[in-house]
């Protein structure tokens with residue numbers, strides 16, 4: 001079993017699955033790898049490097065490129081790592097999102113607590129201080145392995161052992177816990193010039209997942225995190241996050257029931273801000289923007305009133321809480337979704353002249369709540385684009401003729417595409433995918449005389465917890481149509497692998 005498989009397996013485990021453990025055979029593999037690579041160690045702490053290198057290979061990653069370096073920092077305390085610690089160690093998943101660390105809870109259970117803190121100092125440009133504090137009994141949390149951006153996450157210090165190499169930062173907190181601290185350069189400029197994160201004198205807009213990078217946790221069997229996000233902001237600032245506040249206005253329990261290791265993600269807006277709130281289709285909506293940015297929050301609320309009920313009827317996976325954040329230049333002039341949240345530029349029309357809608361496209365992404373390689377990007381993007389148009393039509397926001405014209409434009413744009421199965425779907429590929437889904441929807445409606453549609457196919461995929469990929473689409477469509485769907489045959493879908501299980505569609 002490769003390391004990549006490990007990650008996949010554990011990432012899919014639910015938090016409730018307490019009995020996850022590495023088999024004896026796997027432990028031997030770990031031990032073997034650790035031992036094998038011990039000779040390659042260069043460093044201050046042989047045992048630490050040995051363990052780290054073993055893990056590196058357990059995850060199937062390549063060793064550092066020539067010229068890269070391995071840095072080991074030993075800060076305030078010393079942790080004596082035993083040579084091989086695999087017998088009762090599990091790997092928790094890398095992460096998405098928000099619970100409440102309390103010493104009492106931690107003592108009575110196998111849980112360990114994590115407090116994620118972000119400090120923004122008054123008048124300080126662009127740099128925030130971040131820290132991760134762990135409280136635990138008997139080394140429940142053995143190690144956190146972060147994928148960092150070395151230009152963005154800098155100056156790591158803390159308790160226990162910290163090592164950094166090839167964009168990975170490994171932190172082994174002390175037995176009873178400790179703190180890892182670092183600086184984060186918040187503002188992030190895209191190649192196109194706009195910013196997808198920005199910190200200014202009076203406000204900051206960023207994704208929590210960029211401040212607290214993705215991590216893989218090694219824990220004892222059955223150990224779960226109880227997490228919280230604390231914001232320490234300048235006087236007079238307030239904040240809007242995808243999480244409900246807990247003990248104080250700037251403290252947010254973070255819990256993702258799908259994961260055993262919680263990490264805050266999603267958009268955060270802090271500063272001198274204005275927020276409009278409402279309850280739409282069982283979803284608590286909050287729309288926020290910095291004061292003076294010219295964001296029409298009530299227009300957005302009205303737009304959500306029109307569209308969210310239909311969106312939720314197709315994608316019941318939409319969370320019960322949604323935040324929409326917006327700001328003007330120099331923020332990026334587009335839209336970006338995150339867990340339970342989305343950003344859209346203040347000048348972005350809610351419906352473009354061609355009948356498409358960035359806002360609704362991003363909302364579909366939020367409702368689908370997917371990311372990662374288990375999904376075919378063309379299908380994820382195609383669904384977001386197709387449903388942004390379909391929902392506008394169904395709600396009467398866009399009349400039938402305009403909806404048809406919007407789809408015709410996309411068909412023309414995507415026609416030359418001969419391969420949907422690209423790593424990242426955009427532009428013509430997404431247009432081609434949208435056309436395929438529109439045709440599939442029309443086919444299902446026609447064949448069932450209006451009784452079934454693509455909505456049922458999406459419902460089927462959600463119900464069976466299938467990833468959004470070609471195979472799942474084929475299987476669900478066949479089930480709903482009660483017969484093979486020729487439109488999804490590999491010789492019709494551009495770039496479809498001939499050996500795909502969708503052969504059954506023939």
Ligand SMILES: [Zn+2]
Nearest residue numbers: 361365381384
């Ligand atoms: Zn998209």
